[in-house]
Amino acid sequence: MREQDATLQYLSERIDSLSAEYERAKSNTSHLHDQMESAWQSLHDLQEEYREYKEQASYEFQESQYCWSMHDGAGAKEHSENGHLLNEKKAGVSLYLDGAHAKFDSEKSEFDKAVAYQRGIKEQLDQARNEHKLRIEELKAQNLREQIHWKEKSCGRCGATIRYNDTWNHIPNYCKSCKEKMNAEREEREKKKAAEAAKWMEKPCKQCGRTIRYNIEWSNQPNFCPECKEKFEYEKREREKTDAKNLARDVEKLLFTILHGIIFRIIAKIANQNLKKNKKVRRKNKIIKEVRTINFALIIILERMTFILEMINPSTMMGMGM
Ligand SMILES: [Zn+2]
Ligand SMILES: [Zn+2]
Missing domain, CATH: 1.10.287 (Helix Hairpins)
Structure with a gap:
Protein backbone atom coordinates (compact mmCIF):
# COMPACT_ATOMS: atom_id res chain seq x y z
CA MET A 1 0.00 0.00 0.00
CA ILE A 148 4.32 -9.18 -11.06
CA HIS A 149 7.08 -6.86 -12.31
CA TRP A 150 9.25 -7.32 -9.24
CA LYS A 151 11.94 -9.90 -9.90
CA GLU A 152 15.18 -11.10 -8.39
CA LYS A 153 18.68 -11.80 -9.65
CA SER A 154 22.18 -12.32 -8.23
CA CYS A 155 24.78 -9.59 -7.81
CA GLY A 156 27.48 -9.96 -10.48
CA ARG A 157 30.19 -9.52 -7.88
CA CYS A 158 29.16 -11.00 -4.52
CA GLY A 159 26.12 -13.07 -5.58
CA ALA A 160 23.73 -11.34 -3.15
CA THR A 161 20.04 -11.22 -4.18
CA ILE A 162 18.98 -8.00 -5.96
CA ARG A 163 15.31 -7.05 -6.22
CA TYR A 164 14.46 -5.10 -9.36
CA ASN A 165 11.44 -4.05 -11.42
CA ASP A 166 11.48 -5.26 -15.02
CA THR A 167 9.91 -1.97 -16.19
CA TRP A 168 13.01 -0.03 -15.09
CA ASN A 169 15.11 1.48 -17.86
CA HIS A 170 18.28 0.36 -16.17
CA ILE A 171 18.32 -3.03 -14.46
CA PRO A 172 21.17 -3.21 -11.92
CA ASN A 173 23.90 -5.83 -12.18
CA TYR A 174 25.40 -5.25 -8.74
CA CYS A 175 24.00 -4.95 -5.22
CA LYS A 176 24.05 -1.65 -3.38
CA SER A 177 27.06 -2.45 -1.22
CA CYS A 178 29.12 -3.70 -4.20
CA LYS A 179 28.15 -0.60 -6.17
CA GLU A 180 29.37 1.56 -3.29
CA LYS A 181 32.59 -0.44 -3.11
CA MET A 182 33.11 -0.13 -6.88
CA ASN A 183 32.50 3.60 -6.74
CA ALA A 184 35.01 3.93 -3.90
CA GLU A 185 37.56 1.90 -5.90
CA ARG A 186 37.04 4.05 -8.97
CA GLU A 187 37.50 7.18 -6.87
CA GLU A 188 40.71 5.71 -5.46
CA ARG A 189 41.98 4.97 -9.00
CA GLU A 190 41.13 8.47 -10.16
CA LYS A 191 42.87 9.95 -7.11
CA LYS A 192 46.01 7.90 -7.90
CA LYS A 193 45.86 9.00 -11.53
CA ALA A 194 45.56 12.62 -10.48
CA ALA A 195 48.50 12.21 -8.07
CA GLU A 196 50.57 10.67 -10.91
CA ALA A 197 49.58 13.51 -13.23
CA ALA A 198 50.57 16.04 -10.55
CA LYS A 199 54.12 14.62 -10.64
CA TRP A 200 54.50 15.77 -14.22
CA MET A 201 55.81 19.34 -14.40
CA GLU A 202 56.91 21.70 -17.12
CA LYS A 203 59.84 24.08 -17.47
CA PRO A 204 61.65 25.86 -20.30
CA CYS A 205 64.70 24.31 -22.06
CA LYS A 206 67.86 26.09 -20.90
CA GLN A 207 69.10 26.18 -24.49
CA CYS A 208 66.11 27.07 -26.70
CA GLY A 209 63.34 27.91 -24.17
CA ARG A 210 60.96 25.24 -25.52
CA THR A 211 58.68 23.60 -22.87
CA ILE A 212 60.04 20.35 -21.35
CA ARG A 213 57.72 17.88 -19.57
CA TYR A 214 59.42 16.01 -16.73
CA ASN A 215 58.50 13.84 -13.74
CA ILE A 216 59.56 15.08 -10.30
CA GLU A 217 60.43 11.48 -9.33
CA TRP A 218 63.12 11.14 -12.01
CA SER A 219 66.60 11.00 -10.49
CA ASN A 220 67.98 12.96 -13.45
CA GLN A 221 66.02 16.16 -13.92
CA PRO A 222 66.39 17.33 -17.55
CA ASN A 223 67.53 20.85 -18.34
CA PHE A 224 67.32 20.60 -22.12
CA CYS A 225 64.63 19.54 -24.61
CA PRO A 226 65.09 16.27 -26.64
CA GLU A 227 65.96 18.26 -29.81
CA CYS A 228 68.72 20.22 -28.06
CA LYS A 229 69.97 17.01 -26.40
CA GLU A 230 70.08 15.31 -29.83
CA LYS A 231 72.06 18.25 -31.18
CA PHE A 232 74.53 18.06 -28.26
CA GLU A 233 74.95 14.30 -28.83
CA TYR A 234 75.62 14.86 -32.52
CA GLU A 235 78.18 17.55 -31.77
CA LYS A 236 79.88 15.31 -29.20
CA ARG A 237 80.01 12.41 -31.67
CA GLU A 238 81.54 14.71 -34.31
CA ARG A 239 84.15 15.94 -31.85
CA GLU A 240 85.02 12.40 -30.81
CA LYS A 241 85.34 11.37 -34.48
CA THR A 242 87.78 14.22 -35.11
CA ASP A 243 89.74 13.31 -31.96
CA ALA A 244 89.93 9.67 -33.01
CA LYS A 245 91.11 10.66 -36.50
CA ASN A 246 93.83 12.83 -35.05
CA LEU A 247 94.94 10.06 -32.69
CA ALA A 248 95.03 7.53 -35.53
CA ARG A 249 97.10 9.93 -37.61
CA ASP A 250 99.54 10.41 -34.72
CA VAL A 251 99.86 6.67 -34.21
CA GLU A 252 100.42 6.20 -37.95
CA LYS A 253 103.16 8.80 -38.03
CA LEU A 254 104.81 7.30 -35.00
CA LEU A 255 104.71 3.80 -36.49
CA PHE A 256 106.17 5.08 -39.75
CA THR A 257 108.93 6.84 -37.92
CA ILE A 258 109.70 3.79 -35.78
CA LEU A 259 109.50 1.30 -38.66
CA HIS A 260 111.48 3.46 -41.06
CA GLY A 261 114.10 3.81 -38.35
CA ILE A 262 114.16 0.03 -37.97
CA ILE A 263 114.22 -0.57 -41.77
CA PHE A 264 117.03 1.86 -42.35
CA ARG A 265 118.98 0.50 -39.42
CA ILE A 266 118.61 -3.03 -40.86
CA ILE A 267 119.48 -1.85 -44.41
CA ALA A 268 122.43 0.10 -43.08
CA LYS A 269 123.57 -2.90 -41.05
CA ILE A 270 123.29 -5.28 -44.02
CA ALA A 271 125.02 -2.75 -46.33
CA ASN A 272 127.70 -2.24 -43.77
CA GLN A 273 128.22 -5.99 -43.26
CA ASN A 274 128.37 -6.57 -47.01
CA LEU A 275 130.73 -3.64 -47.54
CA LYS A 276 132.89 -4.91 -44.75
CA LYS A 277 133.07 -8.34 -46.40
CA ASN A 278 134.17 -6.39 -49.51
CA LYS A 279 132.26 -8.31 -52.09
CA LYS A 280 131.88 -7.71 -55.76
CA VAL A 281 129.64 -5.07 -57.48
CA ARG A 282 127.02 -7.55 -58.58
CA ARG A 283 126.86 -8.49 -54.98
CA LYS A 284 125.90 -4.84 -54.35
CA ASN A 285 123.02 -5.08 -56.80
CA LYS A 286 121.85 -8.16 -55.00
CA ILE A 287 121.96 -6.26 -51.71
CA ILE A 288 119.90 -3.43 -53.19
CA LYS A 289 117.35 -6.00 -54.36
CA GLU A 290 117.23 -7.55 -50.88
CA VAL A 291 116.76 -4.16 -49.28
CA ARG A 292 113.86 -3.49 -51.63
CA THR A 293 112.29 -6.83 -50.74
CA ILE A 294 112.60 -6.13 -47.01
CA ASN A 295 111.16 -2.63 -47.48
CA PHE A 296 108.25 -4.09 -49.44
CA ALA A 297 107.64 -6.68 -46.70
CA LEU A 298 107.64 -3.95 -44.05
CA ILE A 299 105.09 -1.92 -46.01
CA ILE A 300 102.84 -4.98 -46.12
CA ILE A 301 103.27 -5.43 -42.33
CA LEU A 302 102.32 -1.75 -41.83
CA GLU A 303 99.22 -2.21 -43.90
CA ARG A 304 98.33 -5.24 -41.81
CA MET A 305 98.75 -3.21 -38.63
CA THR A 306 96.45 -0.45 -39.93
CA PHE A 307 93.91 -3.14 -40.75
CA ILE A 308 94.14 -4.43 -37.15
CA LEU A 309 93.62 -0.88 -35.82
CA GLU A 310 90.51 -0.55 -38.00
CA MET A 311 89.22 -3.83 -36.60
CA ILE A 312 89.66 -2.54 -33.03
CA ASN A 313 87.81 0.76 -33.67
CA PRO A 314 86.20 0.82 -37.12
CA SER A 315 84.18 4.05 -36.59
CA THR A 316 87.16 6.19 -35.61
CA MET A 317 89.48 4.72 -38.21
CA MET A 318 87.08 5.14 -41.09
CA GLY A 319 88.50 7.13 -43.98
CA MET A 320 91.97 6.83 -42.55
CA GLY A 321 94.59 6.52 -45.31
CA MET A 322 98.18 5.19 -45.32
ZN1 LIG B 1 27.22 -7.50 -4.45
ZN1 LIG C 1 65.96 23.07 -26.41
Whole structure:
Protein backbone atom coordinates (compact mmCIF):
# COMPACT_ATOMS: atom_id res chain seq x y z
CA MET A 1 0.00 0.00 0.00
CA ARG A 2 1.44 3.35 -0.92
CA GLU A 3 1.17 5.78 1.98
CA GLN A 4 2.08 8.71 -0.19
CA ASP A 5 -0.82 8.38 -2.63
CA ALA A 6 -2.09 11.94 -3.18
CA THR A 7 -5.74 10.97 -3.71
CA LEU A 8 -5.80 8.85 -0.57
CA GLN A 9 -4.10 11.61 1.37
CA TYR A 10 -6.65 14.14 0.11
CA LEU A 11 -9.59 11.84 1.01
CA SER A 12 -8.19 11.19 4.50
CA GLU A 13 -7.93 14.90 5.13
CA ARG A 14 -11.41 15.45 3.75
CA ILE A 15 -12.85 12.73 6.01
CA ASP A 16 -11.14 14.31 9.03
CA SER A 17 -12.46 17.78 8.27
CA LEU A 18 -15.99 16.51 7.43
CA SER A 19 -16.06 14.41 10.62
CA ALA A 20 -15.19 17.47 12.68
CA GLU A 21 -17.84 19.50 10.82
CA TYR A 22 -20.40 16.72 11.34
CA GLU A 23 -19.69 16.69 15.10
CA ARG A 24 -20.17 20.47 15.19
CA ALA A 25 -23.46 20.19 13.18
CA LYS A 26 -24.70 17.41 15.46
CA SER A 27 -23.98 19.45 18.58
CA ASN A 28 -25.69 22.51 17.00
CA THR A 29 -28.75 20.42 16.08
CA SER A 30 -28.97 19.04 19.59
CA HIS A 31 -28.68 22.55 21.06
CA LEU A 32 -31.41 23.85 18.70
CA HIS A 33 -33.56 20.83 19.54
CA ASP A 34 -33.37 21.74 23.23
CA GLN A 35 -34.31 25.35 22.43
CA MET A 36 -37.22 24.20 20.25
CA GLU A 37 -38.38 21.83 23.04
CA SER A 38 -38.29 24.67 25.55
CA ALA A 39 -40.24 26.97 23.13
CA TRP A 40 -42.78 24.21 22.58
CA GLN A 41 -43.10 23.70 26.38
CA SER A 42 -43.75 27.46 26.85
CA LEU A 43 -46.33 27.43 24.06
CA HIS A 44 -47.98 24.32 25.48
CA ASP A 45 -48.14 25.85 29.00
CA LEU A 46 -49.74 29.04 27.63
CA GLN A 47 -52.22 27.00 25.55
CA GLU A 48 -53.17 25.06 28.72
CA GLU A 49 -53.56 28.28 30.67
CA TYR A 50 -55.70 29.76 27.87
CA ARG A 51 -57.90 26.65 27.73
CA GLU A 52 -58.35 26.65 31.53
CA TYR A 53 -59.36 30.34 31.60
CA LYS A 54 -61.71 29.70 28.69
CA GLU A 55 -63.31 26.69 30.43
CA GLN A 56 -63.57 28.50 33.76
CA ALA A 57 -65.10 31.64 32.10
CA SER A 58 -67.58 29.43 30.24
CA TYR A 59 -68.53 27.76 33.55
CA GLU A 60 -69.00 31.15 35.31
CA PHE A 61 -71.30 32.38 32.49
CA GLN A 62 -73.34 29.13 32.70
CA GLU A 63 -73.65 29.60 36.48
CA SER A 64 -74.67 33.24 35.93
CA GLN A 65 -77.47 32.12 33.52
CA TYR A 66 -78.55 29.51 36.00
CA CYS A 67 -78.74 32.15 38.77
CA TRP A 68 -80.79 34.37 36.45
CA SER A 69 -83.21 31.51 35.85
CA MET A 70 -83.43 31.01 39.63
CA HIS A 71 -84.04 34.84 40.03
CA ASP A 72 -80.82 35.11 42.03
CA GLY A 73 -79.66 38.49 40.66
CA ALA A 74 -76.73 38.90 43.02
CA GLY A 75 -75.40 35.38 42.21
CA ALA A 76 -75.88 35.99 38.51
CA LYS A 77 -73.97 39.26 38.71
CA GLU A 78 -71.12 37.75 40.71
CA HIS A 79 -70.67 34.84 38.28
CA SER A 80 -70.92 37.16 35.32
CA GLU A 81 -68.23 39.43 36.80
CA ASN A 82 -66.04 36.35 37.46
CA GLY A 83 -66.58 35.27 33.84
CA HIS A 84 -65.52 38.68 32.49
CA LEU A 85 -62.46 38.71 34.78
CA LEU A 86 -61.44 35.25 33.47
CA ASN A 87 -62.03 36.43 29.87
CA GLU A 88 -59.65 39.34 30.50
CA LYS A 89 -57.04 36.95 31.86
CA LYS A 90 -57.62 34.69 28.82
CA ALA A 91 -57.10 37.71 26.52
CA GLY A 92 -53.87 38.51 28.38
CA VAL A 93 -52.61 34.93 27.85
CA SER A 94 -53.66 35.16 24.21
CA LEU A 95 -51.25 38.10 23.72
CA TYR A 96 -48.34 35.91 24.93
CA LEU A 97 -49.60 32.97 22.88
CA ASP A 98 -48.92 34.74 19.54
CA GLY A 99 -45.33 35.53 20.65
CA ALA A 100 -44.84 31.94 21.86
CA HIS A 101 -46.19 30.62 18.54
CA ALA A 102 -43.83 32.85 16.58
CA LYS A 103 -40.91 31.83 18.77
CA PHE A 104 -41.68 28.14 18.41
CA ASP A 105 -42.05 28.47 14.63
CA SER A 106 -38.75 30.29 14.40
CA GLU A 107 -36.98 27.74 16.65
CA LYS A 108 -38.45 24.87 14.65
CA SER A 109 -37.35 26.41 11.39
CA GLU A 110 -33.80 26.85 12.77
CA PHE A 111 -33.84 23.25 13.98
CA ASP A 112 -35.10 21.96 10.61
CA LYS A 113 -32.35 23.89 8.82
CA ALA A 114 -29.74 22.46 11.21
CA VAL A 115 -31.04 18.94 10.64
CA ALA A 116 -30.91 19.44 6.86
CA TYR A 117 -27.35 20.79 7.14
CA GLN A 118 -26.31 17.86 9.35
CA ARG A 119 -27.78 15.42 6.81
CA GLY A 120 -25.92 17.17 3.99
CA ILE A 121 -22.63 16.88 5.88
CA LYS A 122 -23.37 13.23 6.67
CA GLU A 123 -23.95 12.52 2.99
CA GLN A 124 -20.64 14.18 2.04
CA LEU A 125 -18.86 12.29 4.81
CA ASP A 126 -20.32 8.95 3.70
CA GLN A 127 -19.33 9.72 0.12
CA ALA A 128 -15.76 10.61 1.14
CA ARG A 129 -15.51 7.42 3.22
CA ASN A 130 -16.77 5.41 0.28
CA GLU A 131 -14.27 7.03 -2.10
CA HIS A 132 -11.50 6.37 0.43
CA LYS A 133 -12.45 2.70 0.58
CA LEU A 134 -12.59 2.46 -3.23
CA ARG A 135 -9.22 4.14 -3.54
CA ILE A 136 -7.69 1.62 -1.13
CA GLU A 137 -9.15 -1.24 -3.19
CA GLU A 138 -7.80 0.36 -6.35
CA LEU A 139 -4.34 0.75 -4.84
CA LYS A 140 -4.39 -2.84 -3.63
CA ALA A 141 -5.19 -4.04 -7.14
CA GLN A 142 -2.51 -1.77 -8.59
CA ASN A 143 -0.01 -3.06 -6.04
CA LEU A 144 -0.84 -6.63 -7.02
CA ARG A 145 -0.33 -5.79 -10.71
CA GLU A 146 3.01 -4.17 -9.87
CA GLN A 147 4.16 -7.17 -7.82
CA ILE A 148 4.32 -9.18 -11.06
CA HIS A 149 7.08 -6.86 -12.31
CA TRP A 150 9.25 -7.32 -9.24
CA LYS A 151 11.94 -9.90 -9.90
CA GLU A 152 15.18 -11.10 -8.39
CA LYS A 153 18.68 -11.80 -9.65
CA SER A 154 22.18 -12.32 -8.23
CA CYS A 155 24.78 -9.59 -7.81
CA GLY A 156 27.48 -9.96 -10.48
CA ARG A 157 30.19 -9.52 -7.88
CA CYS A 158 29.16 -11.00 -4.52
CA GLY A 159 26.12 -13.07 -5.58
CA ALA A 160 23.73 -11.34 -3.15
CA THR A 161 20.04 -11.22 -4.18
CA ILE A 162 18.98 -8.00 -5.96
CA ARG A 163 15.31 -7.05 -6.22
CA TYR A 164 14.46 -5.10 -9.36
CA ASN A 165 11.44 -4.05 -11.42
CA ASP A 166 11.48 -5.26 -15.02
CA THR A 167 9.91 -1.97 -16.19
CA TRP A 168 13.01 -0.03 -15.09
CA ASN A 169 15.11 1.48 -17.86
CA HIS A 170 18.28 0.36 -16.17
CA ILE A 171 18.32 -3.03 -14.46
CA PRO A 172 21.17 -3.21 -11.92
CA ASN A 173 23.90 -5.83 -12.18
CA TYR A 174 25.40 -5.25 -8.74
CA CYS A 175 24.00 -4.95 -5.22
CA LYS A 176 24.05 -1.65 -3.38
CA SER A 177 27.06 -2.45 -1.22
CA CYS A 178 29.12 -3.70 -4.20
CA LYS A 179 28.15 -0.60 -6.17
CA GLU A 180 29.37 1.56 -3.29
CA LYS A 181 32.59 -0.44 -3.11
CA MET A 182 33.11 -0.13 -6.88
CA ASN A 183 32.50 3.60 -6.74
CA ALA A 184 35.01 3.93 -3.90
CA GLU A 185 37.56 1.90 -5.90
CA ARG A 186 37.04 4.05 -8.97
CA GLU A 187 37.50 7.18 -6.87
CA GLU A 188 40.71 5.71 -5.46
CA ARG A 189 41.98 4.97 -9.00
CA GLU A 190 41.13 8.47 -10.16
CA LYS A 191 42.87 9.95 -7.11
CA LYS A 192 46.01 7.90 -7.90
CA LYS A 193 45.86 9.00 -11.53
CA ALA A 194 45.56 12.62 -10.48
CA ALA A 195 48.50 12.21 -8.07
CA GLU A 196 50.57 10.67 -10.91
CA ALA A 197 49.58 13.51 -13.23
CA ALA A 198 50.57 16.04 -10.55
CA LYS A 199 54.12 14.62 -10.64
CA TRP A 200 54.50 15.77 -14.22
CA MET A 201 55.81 19.34 -14.40
CA GLU A 202 56.91 21.70 -17.12
CA LYS A 203 59.84 24.08 -17.47
CA PRO A 204 61.65 25.86 -20.30
CA CYS A 205 64.70 24.31 -22.06
CA LYS A 206 67.86 26.09 -20.90
CA GLN A 207 69.10 26.18 -24.49
CA CYS A 208 66.11 27.07 -26.70
CA GLY A 209 63.34 27.91 -24.17
CA ARG A 210 60.96 25.24 -25.52
CA THR A 211 58.68 23.60 -22.87
CA ILE A 212 60.04 20.35 -21.35
CA ARG A 213 57.72 17.88 -19.57
CA TYR A 214 59.42 16.01 -16.73
CA ASN A 215 58.50 13.84 -13.74
CA ILE A 216 59.56 15.08 -10.30
CA GLU A 217 60.43 11.48 -9.33
CA TRP A 218 63.12 11.14 -12.01
CA SER A 219 66.60 11.00 -10.49
CA ASN A 220 67.98 12.96 -13.45
CA GLN A 221 66.02 16.16 -13.92
CA PRO A 222 66.39 17.33 -17.55
CA ASN A 223 67.53 20.85 -18.34
CA PHE A 224 67.32 20.60 -22.12
CA CYS A 225 64.63 19.54 -24.61
CA PRO A 226 65.09 16.27 -26.64
CA GLU A 227 65.96 18.26 -29.81
CA CYS A 228 68.72 20.22 -28.06
CA LYS A 229 69.97 17.01 -26.40
CA GLU A 230 70.08 15.31 -29.83
CA LYS A 231 72.06 18.25 -31.18
CA PHE A 232 74.53 18.06 -28.26
CA GLU A 233 74.95 14.30 -28.83
CA TYR A 234 75.62 14.86 -32.52
CA GLU A 235 78.18 17.55 -31.77
CA LYS A 236 79.88 15.31 -29.20
CA ARG A 237 80.01 12.41 -31.67
CA GLU A 238 81.54 14.71 -34.31
CA ARG A 239 84.15 15.94 -31.85
CA GLU A 240 85.02 12.40 -30.81
CA LYS A 241 85.34 11.37 -34.48
CA THR A 242 87.78 14.22 -35.11
CA ASP A 243 89.74 13.31 -31.96
CA ALA A 244 89.93 9.67 -33.01
CA LYS A 245 91.11 10.66 -36.50
CA ASN A 246 93.83 12.83 -35.05
CA LEU A 247 94.94 10.06 -32.69
CA ALA A 248 95.03 7.53 -35.53
CA ARG A 249 97.10 9.93 -37.61
CA ASP A 250 99.54 10.41 -34.72
CA VAL A 251 99.86 6.67 -34.21
CA GLU A 252 100.42 6.20 -37.95
CA LYS A 253 103.16 8.80 -38.03
CA LEU A 254 104.81 7.30 -35.00
CA LEU A 255 104.71 3.80 -36.49
CA PHE A 256 106.17 5.08 -39.75
CA THR A 257 108.93 6.84 -37.92
CA ILE A 258 109.70 3.79 -35.78
CA LEU A 259 109.50 1.30 -38.66
CA HIS A 260 111.48 3.46 -41.06
CA GLY A 261 114.10 3.81 -38.35
CA ILE A 262 114.16 0.03 -37.97
CA ILE A 263 114.22 -0.57 -41.77
CA PHE A 264 117.03 1.86 -42.35
CA ARG A 265 118.98 0.50 -39.42
CA ILE A 266 118.61 -3.03 -40.86
CA ILE A 267 119.48 -1.85 -44.41
CA ALA A 268 122.43 0.10 -43.08
CA LYS A 269 123.57 -2.90 -41.05
CA ILE A 270 123.29 -5.28 -44.02
CA ALA A 271 125.02 -2.75 -46.33
CA ASN A 272 127.70 -2.24 -43.77
CA GLN A 273 128.22 -5.99 -43.26
CA ASN A 274 128.37 -6.57 -47.01
CA LEU A 275 130.73 -3.64 -47.54
CA LYS A 276 132.89 -4.91 -44.75
CA LYS A 277 133.07 -8.34 -46.40
CA ASN A 278 134.17 -6.39 -49.51
CA LYS A 279 132.26 -8.31 -52.09
CA LYS A 280 131.88 -7.71 -55.76
CA VAL A 281 129.64 -5.07 -57.48
CA ARG A 282 127.02 -7.55 -58.58
CA ARG A 283 126.86 -8.49 -54.98
CA LYS A 284 125.90 -4.84 -54.35
CA ASN A 285 123.02 -5.08 -56.80
CA LYS A 286 121.85 -8.16 -55.00
CA ILE A 287 121.96 -6.26 -51.71
CA ILE A 288 119.90 -3.43 -53.19
CA LYS A 289 117.35 -6.00 -54.36
CA GLU A 290 117.23 -7.55 -50.88
CA VAL A 291 116.76 -4.16 -49.28
CA ARG A 292 113.86 -3.49 -51.63
CA THR A 293 112.29 -6.83 -50.74
CA ILE A 294 112.60 -6.13 -47.01
CA ASN A 295 111.16 -2.63 -47.48
CA PHE A 296 108.25 -4.09 -49.44
CA ALA A 297 107.64 -6.68 -46.70
CA LEU A 298 107.64 -3.95 -44.05
CA ILE A 299 105.09 -1.92 -46.01
CA ILE A 300 102.84 -4.98 -46.12
CA ILE A 301 103.27 -5.43 -42.33
CA LEU A 302 102.32 -1.75 -41.83
CA GLU A 303 99.22 -2.21 -43.90
CA ARG A 304 98.33 -5.24 -41.81
CA MET A 305 98.75 -3.21 -38.63
CA THR A 306 96.45 -0.45 -39.93
CA PHE A 307 93.91 -3.14 -40.75
CA ILE A 308 94.14 -4.43 -37.15
CA LEU A 309 93.62 -0.88 -35.82
CA GLU A 310 90.51 -0.55 -38.00
CA MET A 311 89.22 -3.83 -36.60
CA ILE A 312 89.66 -2.54 -33.03
CA ASN A 313 87.81 0.76 -33.67
CA PRO A 314 86.20 0.82 -37.12
CA SER A 315 84.18 4.05 -36.59
CA THR A 316 87.16 6.19 -35.61
CA MET A 317 89.48 4.72 -38.21
CA MET A 318 87.08 5.14 -41.09
CA GLY A 319 88.50 7.13 -43.98
CA MET A 320 91.97 6.83 -42.55
CA GLY A 321 94.59 6.52 -45.31
CA MET A 322 98.18 5.19 -45.32
ZN1 LIG B 1 27.22 -7.50 -4.45
ZN1 LIG C 1 65.96 23.07 -26.41
